[in-house]
Amino acid sequence: MYIYDSVLRKKVLFEPITPNVAKIYVCGPTVYDDAHLGHARSSVAFDLLRRTLSALGYDVTFVKNFTDIDDKIINKMNTSGKSLETITHAYIQSYKNEMHELGVLDADIEPKATQTLQEIIAFIEVLLEKKIAYTLDDGIYFDTSKDNQYLTLSHMVLEETNMQSRVKTNDDKKNQKDFALWKFSKEGEPTYSASFGAGRPGWHIECSCMIEKHLANPHGHYQIDIHAGGADLLFPHHENEAAQTRCKSGQELSKYWMHNGFVTINGEKMSKSLGNSFFLKDALRAYDGEILRFYLLATHYRANFNFSEEDLLQTKKRLDKIYRLKKRIYGIKASSVSVPFKTALLEALSDDLNISVALAAIDEMVSLSNEKLDAEPKNKGLKQTISADIEYLDTLLGIGYKDPYEYFQLGITEEEKNKINTLVEARLQAKKNKDYAQADAIRATLKEMKIQLMDTANTTQWEKIDEQ
Numbered sequence: 246m247y248i249y250d251s252v253l254r255k256k257v258l259f260e261p262i263t264p265n266v267a268k269i270y271v272c273g274p275t276v277y278d279d280a281h282l283g284h285a286r287s288s289v290a291f292d293l294l295r296r297t298l299s300a301l302g303y304d305v306t307f308v309k310n311f312t313d314i315d316d317k318i319i320n321k322m323n324t325s326g327k328s329l330e331t332i333t334h335a336y337i338q339s340y341k342n343e344m345h346e347l348g349v350l351d352a353d354i355e356p357k358a359t360q361t362l363q364e365i366i367a368f369i370e371v372l373l374e375k376k377i378a379y380t381l382d383d384g385i386y387f388d389t390s391k392d393n394q395y396l397t398l399s400h401m402v403l404e405e406t407n408m409q410s411r412v413k414t415n416d417d418k419k420n421q422k423d424f425a426l427w428k429f430s431k432e433g434e435p436t437y438s439a440s441f442g443a444g445r446p447g448w449h450i451e452c453s454c455m456i457e458k459h460l461a462n463p464h465g466h467y468q469i470d471i472h473a474g475g476a477d478l479l480f481p482h483h484e485n486e487a488a489q490t491r492c493k494s495g496q497e498l499s500k501y502w503m504h505n506g507f508v509t510i511n512g513e514k515m516s517k518s519l520g521n522s523f524f525l526k527d528a529l530r531a532y533d534g535e536i537l538r539f540y541l542l543a544t545h546y547r548a549n550f551n552f553s554e555e556d557l558l559q560t561k562k563r564l565d566k567i568y569r570l571k572k573r574i575y576g577i578k579a580s581s582v583s584v585p586f587k588t589a590l591l592e593a594l595s596d597d598l599n600i601s602v603a604l605a606a607i608d609e610m611v612s613l614s615n616e617k618l619d620a621e622p623k624n625k626g627l628k629q630t631i632s633a634d635i636e637y638l639d640t641l642l643g644i645g646y647k648d649p650y651e652y653f654q655l656g657i658t659e660e661e662k663n664k665i666n667t668l669v670e671a672r673l674q675a676k677k678n679k680d681y682a683q684a685d686a687i688r689a690t691l692k693e694m695k696i697q698l699m700d701t702a703n704t705t706q707w708e709k710i711d712e713q
Contacts, residue, residue, distance in 0.1 A: 246301060246595045248294075248471070249547060251479060251502040252398055256597050261470045262500060267303040268460045269295065270499070272452060272474035272482070273355075275312040276336035277321045280343050280525045282552055283508045287475050289538055290505040290546035290598075292349045292643065294473070297594040300641055309352040310455050311337055313359050314445050319434055329435050333357075343525050346534030347541075348643035354459050358451040365446045365454045366439045368493060369426050373441060377492045378426055381417050385427040385441060387449075389420050392488045398502065399480035424485050426450045449485035456498065457490070465496070472499035479504055506549040523552060532557065533655045539564045539644050545600055558711060563604065564644065566611050571635055571649040573618055573628075580629035582637040586610050590641060603642075610634055653708035665696055669705050672698075 246259040261267050271291045274284050288309075295307045312318075313333040321332050341351070358365075369385055372378035377391045389395045396402070415425075425447035430436035436443045461468035468490065472483065483502065490498040510523050528537055540557045544550045586606065593602035614631045621627055638645040654662065672687040688698055695710045 246298065247597050248501060248503060249597045251504045252400075254400075257501070259470075259501065261303070262462055262465060262467055265303055267298045267305045267471065268462075268469040269298075269305065269307050269471045269473065270452070270456050270460060270469055271307070271309045271352075271472075272478055273309040273311050273352075274336075274340055275315050275317055275448075276333045276340065277315065277317040278336065280340045282510070282523045282525060282528065283475060283477075284340070285343075285347060285525050285528075285537070286508050286541055286546075286550055287473075287505050288344055288349045289347060289541040291473050291503075293542060293546070293594070293598055293600075294471075294503070295350065296641055296643065297591070297598065300591060301595065306354070306460065307350075307352050308354045308356065308455070308459055310452060311340075311355065311357045312448065312451060313337070313357045314435060314451075315358075315448060323433065329359075333359075339526070343529060343534075346529055347538045348535060348646075349538075350643075356455045356459055358446060358455070361451065361454050361458055362437050362446070364458050365427075365450055366437075368450060368454050368457070368489075370440060371493050372426065372489065375492070377489075379419065380441065381415055382429075383415055384425045384429050384444060384447070386415075386418055386423045387426050387485070387489055387492075389422045389424070389488065392492050394491060395422075395488050396484060398487045399484045401480050401484070422481075424449055424481065426489070449482055450489060452482070453486045453490045453493075453498065456486075457494070461494075461496075467497050467500040468494070469499050471501045471503055473503040474505075476504040476507055505546045509549060509551045511553065512551060535644060535647065536561050536564060536655075542600055542642060542644075543604060546598055561711070563608065565653075567607070567635065567638065567645050568647070568649045568652045570611050570614055570631065571645065573615070574631050574635075575649060577625070577628040577632045579633035579636045580626070582633040583610075583630055586634050587637060590637075594641070607638065650706070655709065657709055661694075665691065665694070665707060669698070669707060673705060 247256045248259050249256050259267075269291070271287070274280060295305055298305050311333070314329065318329060318332060321327075322329055325332065344351075369378060372387065373380075373385065376388075378385050378387055380386075427439065427441065427444050427446055427450070429442050429444040435445055437445055456469055456472075472486075474483065479502075487498045490496065536557070540560045541550070543560045543563070589606040589609075590603050593599045593606060596602070614627075614634070617624070617627055618631075635645045657665070668687050668691055672684045672691075675681070675683040675687065691698060691707070692710075697708050697710050699706045699708070
């Protein structure tokens with residue numbers, strides 16, 4: 246397996262700390278609002294990484310956190326009048342539900358910052374004792390001058406590091422790039438007791454502590470194998486995580502760092518300040534989660550991703566072909582996945598998740614399978630292999646798992662289905678009565694409803710017509 250390391254800025258051979266074991270930590274959401282397309286992109290990208298490593302035989306432990314104490318959450322408390330627990334619980338549940346719709350597997354461990362307070366306090370106590378942290382009126386700060394490797398992760402230079410935090414900075418800091426480890430309590434804010442003063446943790450310290458608590462190898466040079474997240478987290482978040490862990494433990498936080506590209510909508514970087522943040526729940530109302538997943542997968546994870554409904558519908562045609570093939574082998578039990586097909590997929594994804602090559606292999610499988618079925622329509626062994634190949638797509642890519650007939654009826658409500666089925670039956674009866682004018686009229690009515698009919702020897706099937 247080769248992966249692109251963001252620090253080295255090149256593809257490298259993945260060599261885990263412990264042979265055949267992969268410990269992965271992905272930065273999860275700050276749960277103060279609904280998930281957006283950027284969250285979906287990161288989740289789908291690293292879900293693919295996890296599935297690929299598992300398919301290659303690695304024993305994977307996958308951790309994704311929830312930041313459930315943060316300035317943005319406090320702002321939400323102030324504007325909504327709701328408690329921290331009420332806000333964070335609701336957004337964690339909606340996030341998980343939406344990830345399930347995208348076919349994203351639950352993490353093995355899903356820690357919360359508020360469940361890691363003991364570890365955070367102990368971590369800060371060590372930094373204070375080592376004089377790597379210092380106290381100001383408003384909190385405890387990390388002294389970046391004490392880390393001679395600071396900024397080596399992100400390759401930033403000092404002039405670029407003015408915006409160090411997500412809130413107004415303290416002018417009394419020793420260095421402008423120093424960051425808050427702990428913020429002393431203010432009226433109306435959640436507060437937790439600590440030996441150095443009541444307050445709440447800063448953002449960066451939370452992830453370092455969750456990694457140390459749930460994943461860290463106490464010995465050796467590195468704590469975990471892969472730390473991943475969106476490209477926007479490289480600086481300052483990941484840089485600061487790495488610095489504080491390095492200074493506290495003498496270990497590097499992670500052996501490899503992976504980052505997915507930015508998400509844009511019609512060419513603009515996703516940003517609430519631009520007013521174009523695209524909530525995932527809105528996308529899921531318009532499109533099935535599997536279709537969205539396939540669209541998100543189809544662009545390489547490191548590339549910037551421009552969301553466009555036109556591109557989504559074009560990408561969906563590839564998924565349609567998989568389901569058309571699945572229709573042809575409907576009801577056939579799978580045997581064993583084709584070795585050449587499995588090998589082609591794993592070789593592609595072993596090259597830093599090269600999805601374009603993997604999708605080309607899928608296109609070829611679909612095309613060849615259809616050719617073979619045309620030549621040997623009654624070959625049961627062939628159908629069993631094709632069925633296994635499609636099942637493997639579910640295992641590896643999280644696609645192709647639906648009933649093919651239901652897939653082509655996505656977006657139709659139960660009430661609409663009942664109406665369509667009634668019209669289809671009426672048309673069949675009209676044909677039996679040789680009332681072809683009535684049968685044609687019903688077909689025309691269904692076409693106006695964006696329903697396409699396909700007559701077979703024994704029945705009539707119907708599908709929803711995609712609006713282009």
